[in-house]
Amino acid sequence: MQSRTPASRTGRPRSAAADAAILAATREALVELGWSGLTLSDVAIRAGVAKTTLYRRWAGKNELVVDAVAELFDELRVPDRGSLAADIEGVVLQFAAILARPEARSGLMAVVAEATRDEALRERIRASIVDRQKHLVLAGRARAQARGELPAETDAGRTARAADLIFDMVAGAVVHRTLVSAEPADEEWVHGFTRVLLSGLAAAGSA
Amino acid sequence: MQSRTPASRTGRPRSAAADAAILAATREALVELGWSGLTLSDVAIRAGVAKTTLYRRWAGKNELVVDAVAELFDELRVPDRGSLAADIEGVVLQFAAILARPEARSGLMAVVAEATRDEALRERIRASIVDRQKHLVLAGRARAQARGELPAETDAGRTARAADLIFDMVAGAVVHRTLVSAEPADEEWVHGFTRVLLSGLAAAGSA
DNA sequence: GTGCTTTCGCTACGATTCGTAGCGTAACGC
């Protein structure tokens, strides 16, 4: 989670409970105060830890919020509903449900904004959030190919570009619907979106 | 631009030059410092005005940045390239070009994040940025109908929902591609995206 | 030209937050 993967082996270990408490407190503070109102001092008080403990583990607000928000995406799964369309609808609905939560709304866009000027932060977001989502696209595609709904891949580069496009279209549309248009990505909307997306992929792919 | 539309008629008028200088300075500061590093004191110095002048016109950082970023979208136009596909590609490319600018990247997502907890700010964004974009979708659609590329509208509600969906798909995909995936929305990508979108709309619309 | 009104630039201020340093204590591996 933090940057300290090859941790030391001696001395007092870091409290895993403190980690969980801090991340939970961060999400709670995001809901109540929003991004700009969130302070590390406040998070420390909520989590019941010292402010210095926070600074020992995270470099700053950006990194902390990325990790706190990333945990929300742990619950993403590829449902097996029997068809590509149903699977995609399921994933999109899960994604929409996460974005409907205020701690995700306030935090996600803010760290993305900060990441435009911070390469390390962008990489952290990619590793802990984006790649996890993109994996769902690939898994759904593989399952559809096993069912015969999609042709097997021929050109690897073309396939990768297509996956990237699908990912940007799915995540982008849901994010924009939820955060910018401020309308719920409910079942009706998701159904319409999925139909357009799949029809377009089928038609454009065969062309 | 500011909230003071029904301005008073007597006394010294506000300097329009100061407005322009402040908004330009805000964009400049966004490029150099990013959202979190931007301070109103710094903007005031860059613009050559007093800090108090800033606070007299804008309530805070959020409102100022919204106005500064909104000006970037003034240049959006609906091109007349002769076909719906070409028109859409043109709009998407313009949108991508704006998002490629660092002052837009840093500022836009940040204010969207803040707007998740601020209804007034959300309305300000809608009025000065989103509606302007959505108008392009409607204009392009009308032109395509005049050409006979799209059938005339029958159900008003259905039409409005379709326009909203198109808007979320276009803006969302470009934003996600540019800011999250951090890849350029170049001509090749836009072409592929437009093909999928139009194919999907044609297929789903006729179903 | 003379007032009236509003904006402007400037300075100063208390309040708040930041991120760090220092220190003694607590918890683990050997």
Added chain:
DNA sequence: GCGTTACGCTACGAATCGTAGCGAAAGCAC
């Protein structure tokens, strides 16, 4: 136990915030 590291706590200088008060400037009405 011993060494090592994490923890809680306190305190600190630095920076930013948003506001108040003042005199001067720039328009409009007459």
